[in-house]
Amino acid sequence: MNNNPNTEQSFFAPGRVNLIGDHTDYNGGLVLPVALSMGTYLTISQRDDQLCRFSSDNDQAVFELDEAGMSQHHHCWVDYPLGVIKEFTDRGYHFQGYNFHFRGNMPIGAALSSSASIEMVTALALNSLNNKPFTLLDLVKMAQHAENSFVGMNCGIMDQFAAGFGKDGHAIALDCNTLEYEYVPLASEDFRFVICNSKKKRGLVDSAYNQRRQECEEALRILQKLVPIEHLCQLNTKQFDELSSQVTEQFSDTVLRRARHTISENERVKEAVHALRNHDMSRFGQLMNASHASLRDDYEVSCPELDFLVEQAQQFEGVLGSRMTGAGFGGCTVTLIAEKQIESFIKELGEKYKERFGQEMEGYVS
Ligand code: GLA
Numbered sequence: 001m002n003n004n005p006n007t008e009q010s011f012f013a014p015g016r017v018n019l020i021g022d023h024t025d026y027n028g029g030l031v032l033p034v035a036l037s038m039g040t041y042l043t044i045s046q047r048d049d050q051l052c053r054f055s056s057d058n059d060q061a062v063f064e065l066d067e068a069g070m071s072q073h074h075h076c077w078v079d080y081p082l083g084v085i086k087e088f089t090d091r092g093y094h095f096q097g098y099n100f101h102f103r104g105n106m107p108i109g110a111a112l113s114s115s116a117s118i119e120m121v122t123a124l125a126l127n128s129l130n131n132k133p134f135t136l137l138d139l140v141k142m143a144q145h146a147e148n149s150f151v152g153m154n155c156g157i158m159d160q161f162a163a164g165f166g167k168d169g170h171a172i173a174l175d176c177n178t179l180e181y182e183y184v185p186l187a188s189e190d191f192r193f194v195i196c197n198s199k200k201k202r203g204l205v206d207s208a209y210n211q212r213r214q215e216c217e218e219a220l221r222i223l224q225k226l227v228p229i230e231h232l233c234q235l236n237t238k239q240f241d242e243l244s245s246q247v248t249e250q251f252s253d254t255v256l257r258r259a260r261h262t263i264s265e266n267e268r269v270k271e272a273v274h275a276l277r278n279h280d281m282s283r284f285g286q287l288m289n290a291s292h293a294s295l296r297d298d299y300e301v302s303c304p305e306l307d308f309l310v311e312q313a314q315q316f317e318g319v320l321g322s323r324m325t326g327a328g329f330g331g332c333t334v335t336l337i338a339e340k341q342i343e344s345f346i347k348e349l350g351e352k353y354k355e356r357f358g359q360e361m362e363g364y365v366s
Contacts, residue, residue, distance in 0.1 A: 007045065011128070013120035014039035015112040016162035017195050017334050017366055018325045019171055020284075020291050021269035023299055025156030027216055028177035028231025029266035032273060033158055034186065034193070034366060035166020038106035040117040044125045047097030052085070054078045056102040067095070073150070077102075080118040083150030087142040088126050100125075107362065110197050111324075111331025115151075116159035119143035137179070140164040153206045154213050173273045177231055184276050191281050191320065192339050196313070196349065197362040198305040200330035209327050212258060212299065219259035222250045232259055233266040261298035265291060285321025285336045289314060292323035301328030305357055309333045312352055316345055334366075 014035040021031035047053070052070060054063040056077065063069070063078045070082055081100060089095055100122070108114045123139040134142070143160040147153050157176055165172055170183040186193075220232050226243050229235060235243070240263045244251055251259075268287045275283040292310050296302040302310075306324040310333050313322035318341030325334045337345055346363035353361040 008043055009045070009125065009128070011042045011044070011121050011125040012039055013117045013124060013163045014166050015106045015114055015117045016159060016166065017112060017193065017332070018158065018162075019193065019334060020272045020288055020323070021158075021265060022291070022295055022324075022326065022328070023212060023216075023301070024233060024262055024266050024269065025158040025174075025176040026154070026213055027220075027233045027262045027266070029175075029233030029262065030269040030273070031158045031174050031176060032171050032184070032269055032276075033162035033166075033174070034171045035162050036106065036112065036364075036366060038112070038364070039104070039163070040106070040114065040121045041103045042121040042125050043099075043101045043103070044129070045099045047099055049097045050095075051097045052095070053097075053099045054081060054102075055100070056104070058102070058104055058108060070095075077108075077115075077118065079151050080115050080146070081122040083146030084119050084122040084126065084143055086150055087123070087146050088130075093126075093130060107197055107199075107332075109202055109331070110199070111202070111326030111328070112195070113159035113163065113326070115147065115153075116143065116163045119146055120160055120163035136164050154210045171276065173269075177233065182273075184273055186276070187279055188281050190339055191336055192342060193366045194335045194337055194342055194345065195325070195364045195366055196309050196333045196335065196346075197364070198303075198309055198330060198332065198353070198357075199359055199362065200303060200305040202327070202330035208301070208329060212301065215255050215258040216262055219251070219255050219262075222247055222255075223259075232262045235263055237264050237267060257298040257300075261294045264294055264298075268294075281336060282320055285319070288321030288323040288334070288336060295324055295328060299328075303329055305330065305353075305359075306333055308356055309349065309353060309361070310335075312349055313337075313345070316349070317341060318345070 016033040016035050018033040025031050120143050123143050127134050140160045144157050174181040272287045310322045313335045318338035320336040322335040350361045
């Protein structure tokens with residue numbers, strides 16, 4: 001690859017929190033993520049040999065890999081940059097040796113997209129070192145493809161898009177079908193979004209996630225016999241109820257509920273964007289609560305820790321709404337709360353959580 005020899009260069013890509021719209025992105029729906037100030041920094045420098053060295057402040061393991069080693073899976077964080085490097089080499093970019101040092105200041109595996117931030121920071125660095133042949137949107141797609149094909153997590157585009165296109169003080173209302181997007185100002189003076197990290201490790205998330213995707217694809221196949229749609233989110237709930245009632249025998253209860261979540265969640269995002277634009281934070285909060293219930297009951301991606309945090313939060317003074325965020329099975333919740341209540345909220349919720357689960361909770365104000 002071309003580069004500026006021997007100089008060390010630094011890059012950054014953020015994590016994200018999704019305010020509403022989970023498990024809609026791979027169904028051609030809407031999402032509303034916000035990029036965080038937390039994320040991943042990468043310092044990269046050229047080497048005199050053909051090896052690539054990967055190190056991280058978060059892990060003692062160091063990987064020094066030749067070309068063969070770089071095409072193998074190592075089943076840990078290094079697969080994220082390796083997948084992105086492969087995206088470049090697949091497009092004809094010959095690889096020279098580099099030192100990659102990653103430094104993250106965000107919780108890992110907490111549903112705040114640390115993986116997408118590693119992928120995007122690698123993509124931004126390699127693009128820059130090669131005189132920027134790719135657009136930002138190309139890089140987002142390459143990072144998503146790296147995760148799908150190299151890491152084996154069949155994710156949608158939300159996380160990489162938020163890491164690439166995030167803007168200070170704004171949420172991104174993204175249509176994952178057309179990739180059209182709008183920035184929506186997080187305008188409220190009095191309310192903030194608080195992230196609570198359950199620290200519940202997200203075991204088996206990849207396989208359960210991929211299974212949810214398959215269930216949505218099954219629902220789509222059934223519905224496509226009745227209407228010419230390409231994605232579940234092209235339907236609204238009324239249309240879905242009408243169509244599904246014509247073919248009830250073809251739907252298992254599980255597949256029906258998966259589709260119902262996806263389609264109703266998409267409508268909630270649409271309404272939430274409208275509420276945010278109109279400073280109707282109270283409606284926004286109600287939609288967050290409904291979103292959590294749907295993710296818990298219809299999509300079945302919550303867990304006792306997240307349900308506890310959400311239920312406690314929803315009863316707290318000054319809270320307008322609360323929900324799990326991201327893929328689920330652990331990780332974080334996001335809560336819309338009056339600014340003046342934040343301190344006592346994090347303290348009291350943390351105490352209750354510790355008492356119930358014997359685990360510290362961490363709170364971050366976005
Ligand atoms: C993960 C995936 C995203 C999205 C969310 C759920 O974060 O990477 O593409 O599907 O789960 O909304």
